[in-house]
Amino acid sequence: MTAATQASQRAASGWLVLAFAGMAVLSLALATFLGVVDLPPSDVIAALAGHGSSEARSIILDIRLPRVVTGILAGIHFAVAGLLLQTITRNPLADPSLMGISQGAMLAVSGFLVFTVYVHDPGSNTLQALPLGWLPVIGTIGGMLAGGFIYAIAFRRDLGPLRITLCGIAVGAVLHAIGIGMIAGWGSARIEVLLEWFSGSLYARNWQHVVFLLPFTVAGLAILPLVRRPLALLRFEATVARSFGLSYRRQFSLALLIACVLAASAVGVVGPVVFVGLIVPHLARFIAGRRFDLVLPLTIALGAISVTLGDLVGRLLGQAEEIPIGVITAVCGVPVLVALLRRTA
Amino acid sequence: MTSGRTARPPAHHLRALTVTAAITVISLLVIAGGLTIGTRPLAPQAVMSALFTPDGKIDSILVWTLRLPRSLAAFVGGAGLAVSGYLMQTLTRNPLAGPELTGVSAGAVAPIVFCFVFLPWLSSALYPFIGMAGGLAGASATFWIARGGRGRPLHLALGGISVSLFLGAITTYVLLLSGPQVPSLLFWLSGGFQGRSWPQLAYMAPWVIVGVAGALACHRVLDLLALSEQAAAGMGLRLAFWKSAVLFLSVLPVAGVAPVAGPVAFVGLATPHIVRLLRPGSPAWSIALTVALGGLMTASADIIARSVAAPKEIPVGIITALIGGPVFIYLVQRRDGARAGGL
Numbered sequence: 200m201t202a203a204t205q206a207s208q209r210a211a212s213g214w215l216v217l218a219f220a221g222m223a224v225l226s227l228a229l230a231t232f233l234g235v236v237d238l239p240p241s242d243v244i245a246a247l248a249g250h251g252s253s254e255a256r257s258i259i260l261d262i263r264l265p266r267v268v269t270g271i272l273a274g275i276h277f278a279v280a281g282l283l284l285q286t287i288t289r290n291p292l293a294d295p296s297l298m299g300i301s302q303g304a305m306l307a308v309s310g311f312l313v314f315t316v317y318v319h320d321p322g323s324n325t326l327q328a329l330p331l332g333w334l335p336v337i338g339t340i341g342g343m344l345a346g347g348f349i350y351a352i353a354f355r356r357d358l359g360p361l362r363i364t365l366c367g368i369a370v371g372a373v374l375h376a377i378g379i380g381m382i383a384g385w386g387s388a389r390i391e392v393l394l395e396w397f398s399g400s401l402y403a404r405n406w407q408h409v410v411f412l413l414p415f416t417v418a419g420l421a422i423l424p425l426v427r428r429p430l431a432l433l434r435f436e437a438t439v440a441r442s443f444g445l446s447y448r449r450q451f452s453l454a455l456l457i458a459c460v461l462a463a464s465a466v467g468v469v470g471p472v473v474f475v476g477l478i479v480p481h482l483a484r485f486i487a488g489r490r491f492d493l494v495l496p497l498t499i500a501l502g503a504i505s506v507t508l509g510d511l512v513g514r515l516l517g518q519a520e521e522i523p524i525g526v527i528t529a530v531c532g533v534p535v536l537v538a539l540l541r542r543t544a
Numbered sequence: 545m546t547s548g549r550t551a552r553p554p555a556h557h558l559r560a561l562t563v564t565a566a567i568t569v570i571s572l573l574v575i576a577g578g579l580t581i582g583t584r585p586l587a588p589q590a591v592m593s594a595l596f597t598p599d600g601k602i603d604s605i606l607v608w609t610l611r612l613p614r615s616l617a618a619f620v621g622g623a624g625l626a627v628s629g630y631l632m633q634t635l636t637r638n639p640l641a642g643p644e645l646t647g648v649s650a651g652a653v654a655p656i657v658f659c660f661v662f663l664p665w666l667s668s669a670l671y672p673f674i675g676m677a678g679g680l681a682g683a684s685a686t687f688w689i690a691r692g693g694r695g696r697p698l699h700l701a702l703g704g705i706s707v708s709l710f711l712g713a714i715t716t717y718v719l720l721l722s723g724p725q726v727p728s729l730l731f732w733l734s735g736g737f738q739g740r741s742w743p744q745l746a747y748m749a750p751w752v753i754v755g756v757a758g759a760l761a762c763h764r765v766l767d768l769l770a771l772s773e774q775a776a777a778g779m780g781l782r783l784a785f786w787k788s789a790v791l792f793l794s795v796l797p798v799a800g801v802a803p804v805a806g807p808v809a810f811v812g813l814a815t816p817h818i819v820r821l822l823r824p825g826s827p828a829w830s831i832a833l834t835v836a837l838g839g840l841m842t843a844s845a846d847i848i849a850r851s852v853a854a855p856k857e858i859p860v861g862i863i864t865a866l867i868g869g870p871v872f873i874y875l876v877q878r879r880d881g882a883r884a885g886g887l
Contacts, residue, residue: 292702296709297702297705352873364702365701368645368702368705369869369873371705372644372645372705372809372869372872373865373866373869373870373872373873376861376864376865376869377862377865379730379733379859379861380858380859380861380865394716394719394720394726395720397716398713398716398717398720399713473709473713523716523720525716526713526714526717529710529712529713529714530710530713532710533706533707536706537689537703537706540689540690540703540706541689
């Protein structure tokens, strides 16, 4: 390959990344400007600049913007976690919701709510404020525990990637059954809060959620460049990777840990948004083609774009009764997933 | 094949018969014991007198309209789900097949929830048929995705879990739209036999009985299918017909049980594996054992579910998940599973 074509390819890669970054910004803008309440663009701009009517300011700054930003961060989390899981398990179909992490978070949250409400007041089970502020923390811990459990089984038995995936599915199914059962046994009238969270929703997410997610995003993305070479090697069989001088177990654990932290924190905040972690890395790989170093940046950009646009569609289609983002991603994601499964089966 | 069957020592049948009879007796004992347990505990004598000389007082009402039919419903429901799981595992020769991981349960549940919320005028007598259609559709989608489920077990599991996730997201959304009906729907969704009495039992029993009878009737086909498709075809089996027939049979019990008890988790998946550990010898005995064991598991789980936190109920799905889940995880991570399960 000549230096000239290399340079032109690098330029093309640069343009591609720029284009997707631009699209991410565009979707951010779209999600801010469009909404159930019709605000003229001039009002939106005025509100963003810090003046304009107080109504417009509160809609934009307190409702739409934090929601969109939470969505972007969560989308990045899911997509990167999916990419990591797919790489290390050498399974094109790994995803946080297929690996038990989402279900762990779900069980932790439902258990926590049932427990607090019961302990607080065993008689009535309805009319008090739910400790919703704690949900992200609890969900994150639950997801991490589920991930840790799967990891423990996998390593005690020295399981291959296939069995780790199956273990994830198994643990996820058990946790899901217990979580749903717990909620049902609780039988509270406040169930819709949980249901909304279970289907993955960005409804009423505020700056606190952004503040909760941001450290995880920054830390996760900062570590990624350090594990780039191990990640490239983890794609191979364990023996091959070891022969390249990779300390397989340590790097595998590290990558799994990052994936768990990213996925669990995102699930804690927005609930299990299914299939984003599964589909986005495939799209990124498809677009990147043979330029492997582009996969990660494209995954990040596409993760942000898909969740932002999915949420926008849910808001606009559902109007006042918005459709949760998890439902949108499930409906859009299944055809892609089916195509993938059919191709690899 | 018939010569092989008759040449088998009768001791084998005797053993299977003994095990089946033992499990059936244990089930009866558990159900009888369950009659004494509850918010209002009854002495065994009181249960006996209420059982044999019902006098219309509280005790006999407790026994005859609350506890007995409910336990029987749990037994029948569990038996149906277990047979369904057995048929699917035989059909696909895949240890992970079962109503949960093939999309059958989710496929049966989603349209029923939809009809319950949006078409309330629809008679609930139609629900088994709706569940049937949905379950068949869910299973077909999964098998289509996994190319018949004969490839790697992972693909069947992933295909089924994807179909279930998809249908689950839609079910949750419908629940969100349904408002005040949510709690009752959710209890049903997690599987439970609370308040189920004779009518519900009568309602699902035919489906389960037809499923079990059908499975017993074609036990020779099952024997051949368990070998390999080539062997079965070589024996003159019309594969295309029998494979769809067995799939249909396996969805039948789920269609009957789901509208009454919801998807009771893991009974269908775990029971056939436990039965295999008992080495029943022939498919007919496997089916008999599966019926007895699935019923026993679910009936005991139901008694636990209604007595542990009395007067509140725990959904039976939690208990069966706690029993069946570890079995499942054990199966998946077992190292010699490569030989036993074809993983």
